[in-house]
Amino acid sequence: MSARRGGRPLPALAAACVVLGFTQAAPAAEIPSAERRSGYEFMSRETRAMQDDDATNPAVLWLLDGEALWNRKDGAAGRACADCHGNARASMKGAAARHPAWDAAAGRPVNLEQRINACRAGRQQAAPLAYESRDLLALTAYVARQSRGMPVDIAIDKRTKPFLDAGRDTFMRRQGQLNLACTQCHDELWGRKLAGSTIPQAHPTGYPLYRLEWQGLGSLQRRLRNCLTGMRAEPYPFGAPEFVDLELYLMWRARGMKMESPAVRP
């Protein structure tokens, strides 16, 4: 918002705009790639050690469940994931690093959870697993584990571009009673403190992850709902297209960064 119109200052109007929160901040520049940091780097030494060691990372318990589910026959087709995909260690390598990815049947990008449920419905003829259910988290974590250490690799083409732009718009748009945009904290104020916690850059490289605050495993959408509630905005329901677009933007924003799934966060 410019305080000048026709060369003459309008101080009263400008002041009113500031008070009412109408000022339009210029969209923050994307964080340069050399300055991008995973949330891992903002954690304490103890929490990092917890994530790095498979003997202490509590998400390992979900990985064991996920491996069992991968090999379990399910649905009317009586097929297990392993019957088509074989060993996940080979076949699922890099899958999580590429999602959200374009899905021709849905006509839009889908995230990993949606891809798993589409596979369940189509190939196994089984009922979809509920968002944040133990089984879906376990299976997603097991698939995502196979991408650990690989760079995030989101391909944007003519089909996915509009969804990426929609996700970026959500990230940049002020919303909620606090009138905040994601970008204000995560592009402009990362590294500073919000209450007692360090503001991270919001790179979703470790999902689904074990959050100590949750005392359990959770998806990226659960985390996004937390953020929206904190901004006093109404969170989208699980699986909402707005969320998947935002996931796509966040993953694209973290392109090239290393996958950590399943990570540990405070």
Place this chain on the structure above:
Amino acid sequence: MARAVVSLPATVKRGEIVEIKTLVQHAMETGFRRTQLGIAIPRDIIRLFVCTYNGEEIFRAEFHPAIAANPLLTFTTVATESGSIAFTWTGDKGFSLTESARITVE
């Protein structure tokens, strides 16, 4: 169908201090929470953890409602002889889980 993960070195030298890490899957419901309708959620926690080394108890821990979900315990022992180390978690609602590991002392 709770799961546990225990980790310790497979082979150690006699007299060496061995670090043992145990991780167990449990929601550790405190008993202090209520549902949205105000009904108390009954307590459901692990009460006791016992570790035995060739049948002899070497470590014991009592758990209380303030312990985190999926409790992680790290403790040490001195390697005396080859054999088996057994881990037992017991708790509310008849919870019982046993895990064991072999250790070879050179």
